[in-house]
Amino acid sequence: MDIADALLSFIIFVGSVTLHEAAHAWAAMKGGDPTAYHGGQVSIDPTPHIQREPFGMVILPLVSLFLIQFPLGFASAPYDPIWAMRHPRRAALMAAAGPAANLLLLLAAAIAIKVGFIGGFFHAPDSLGFGHIVGAEGKFASGIGYLLGMGFCMNLLMFVFNLLPLPPLDGSGILVGILGEKSSEKYLHVMHQPAFMLIGMLLAWKVIGAIFSPILVFAISLLYPEASYR
DSSP: OOOOHHHHHHHHHHHHHHHHHHHHHHHHHHTOOHHHTTOOOOOOOOOOOOHHHHHIIIIIHHHHHHSSSOOOOOOOOOOHHHHHHHHHHHHHHHHHHHHHHHHHHHHHHHHHHHHHHHHEEEESSSSSBTTTTTTEESHHHHHHHHHHHHHHHHHHHHHHHHHHSSSSSHHHHHHHSSHHHHHHHHHHHHTOOOHHHHHHHHHHHHHHHHHHHHHHHHHHHHOOTTOOOO
């Protein structure tokens, strides 16, 4: 990965995580918990999110870009756990808001790619790579294609990964809305235990490697129905 691609990847990562966390914060505020709002997280400005998690949003992504050519990181929007226990369905909507933001970004990138494909600016690539899902001629068109392709792939990954029903991921928070009031309270208590959160993250990293590749190929096949990829 050259410097330009690495910079674009980092910018897309920061922007995607910012919108993800801002969506959590906005949903919590609308649901009656102003904790994240008072912390400045109801914002698409990445500054308050970076200030809350400088290691997860800047240091770790840059280091991982250098080591494995991919930005790994994390962030969080604060919320009141007592509010979540009292209003499990509102808490579930807050959890779902983050992946929903990534889905919207994914769809926006897909529409832009499709428009470029119909307009003749883009074409189906000969082979696929993470972020490299748009064929184009010329540096400018290739740069735009990579920007859109990375936005598509990264937000698809964030969407799928965060929906895994394992603590501390959003999928486990969405389950709270399905459970009854007593069950959800017990589940929230267990979900926030450090040991369960660690086990959940280890399982999530193990599972995502097996399930994401076919999901990505399927998603790209919807962009290019006449192309064939494995």
